[in-house]
Amino acid sequence: MSAVIDSGRRAAVERAGARPAAAPAVPDAIGEPAWVRRALIGVALGFLTLFLFVPLVSVFVQALAKGVDVYWAALVQADALSALKLTLIAASVSVPLNLVFGVAAAWAIAKFDFRGKSVLLTLIDLPFSVSPVIAGLIYMLVFGLQGWCGEWLRDHDMKVVFAVPGIVLATVFVTFPFIARELIPLMQAQGQEQEEAARVLGASGWQILWRVTLPNVKWALLYGVILCNARAMGEFGAVSVVSGHIRGQTNTLPLHIEILYNDYQFAAAFAVASLLAGLALVTLVLKYIVERRMHASAEPEKSQ
Amino acid sequence: MSSHALLLRRHSVLPGFNLSLGFALLYLCFVVLIPLSAVFLKTFTASWDTFVATVTAPRVVASYRLTFGASLLAALVNGVFGLLVAWVLVRYRFAGKRIVDALVDLPFALPTAVAGIALTSLYAANGWIGSRLPFKVAYTPLGVFVALTFIGLPFVVRTVQPVLEDLQRELEEAAATLGASRLQTFAYVVFPALAPALLTGFALAFARALGEYGSVIFIAGNMPMISEITSLLIITKLEQYDYAGATAIAVVMLVSAFALLLLINLLQAWVRRRQGR
Secondary structure (H helix, E strand, O other), X not given: OHHHHHHHHHHHHHHHHHOOOOOOOXXXXXXXXXXXXXXXXXXXXXXXXXXXXXHHHHHHHHHOOOHHHHHHHXXXXXXXXXXXXXXXXXXXXXXXXXXXXXXXXXXXXXXXXXXXXXXXXXXXXHHHHOOHHHHHHHHHHHHOOOOOOHHHHHHOOOOOXXXXXXXXXXXXXXXXXXXXXXXXXXXXXXXXXXXXXXXHOOOOHHHHHHHHHHHHOHHHHHHHHHHHHHHHHHOOHHXXXXXXXXXXXXXXXXHHHHHXXXXXXXXXXXXXXXXXXXXXXXXXXXXXHHHHXXXXXXXXXXXX | OOHHHHHHEOOOOOOOHHHHHHHHHHHHHHHHHHHHHHHHHHHHHXXXXXXXXXHOOHHHHHHHHXXXXXXXXXXXXXXXXXXXXXXXXXXXXXXXXXXXXXXXXXXXXXXXXXXXXXXXXXXXXXXXXXXHOOOOOOOOHHHHHHHHHHHHHHHHHHHHHHHHHHOOHHHHHHHHXXXXXXXXXXXXXXXXXXXXXXXXXXXXXXXHHHHOOHHHHHHHOOOOOOOOOHHHXXXXXXXXXXXXXXXXXXXXXXXXXXXXXXXXXXXXHHHHHHOOO
């Protein structure tokens, strides 16, 4: 969703300028009494505990509920490994594709003025407002047996839906805007003076891209890749529609979790889920580090 | 360079315009626009009467009521608690604040299927939380609400937080000097400044909840007419090879989502104008 990106970008770009180096102590005139402060903190943390921390912890607890042996067996089971492989394939195709698209789109939008730019920006955001199930549905309509290319694909003995290509395509769709949305605002804010200077000094287009533009946006790029990868590995709805749920062939990790859970193999389901929860935690840590780096590189002179 | 490109854009010394824009447009068309147009073109192949009959069938209408109702309720709860969490994170200091701040994004990072099974097992009758409650949560519409609250949690926090950080303390000090109580200052000075961001966050959480699938289906119980969300109904129709029916319902959801997106954009444009940026 757009707010994933919005929040991330805002956190990085806006906080960079806004947050003072050290928060001053709250003056009494506009502070709340200590008991109010404590009560508000208590309620906020209570809410977060109930809705965030307990579910997160419960994943790991239930994964290990039947012991380490069951946990390990669930992870090395053949179906789990093939699901892991397919998840890695989907992510390793969709992230680079959307990375190339993001850089190309950001280069065109941020470095040039052309008609229809705002329309293009809106269209890039479009996949965020399409729900995952509908994202899967549209590929069924194009490549399914009743779809536009259905008969042609059947005649040429090719499968897209209920096969790996469909899963990859659905993943590409849902992760489509992530990297572009990180790069565009930053590259627009940076302007094109540095690139123009490089051009005047005789650099070619590719040299400008590799030596001037990309180094300037490397943290935003990494940030986009992290978010894109997390979504690619965790996507459920869109992939579920086009997968066909063939065990060992078209199951990704989230779909494998669903099958195990519906088979009442709870410990195994949570064991596989703990892998993805671990990935989510790594994503949050990386996000935190990269946000700090972006903060630092946005205003190096103000850092302590 | 073609003259067409020159007409399209203002002159620049930088190279690569045709290549980058061309690739971006081509990729956009193949990945997004052409597949998405299939939904609308497919709808046109059905007659108007069939379309209306499909999207107003009792079971479908019941699913709209649940999806929109639970999404609205979840977004409202997130509006209240999101504002509180943002306030606490910006204004107060407490142990572990940074970790809490980073973990607020967990619903963005955690795959929805994982959230779904975790919430279901917690709120089931024999779960950690469910066993302590006097009423059923899992496998009822209340379960749908719980899952959608989890999913929408970061939206309000992350839209309100930066605005609250930018808020000038002087305004509050002025209000206090003029004799306003702390509650009055919040109601008349702080809250109006936060309201647009709050509304945006609320709308984003609502929009996200409308399309949510993964976290809901585990906890909902998926009983027709009672706890079946619209996204699931689309999948059910697809599994019955009723592509036209699935597409008709999808169009209703897509149009609602686009209308909501338009509303959010208008809201943000209005706020920008009002703030004179």
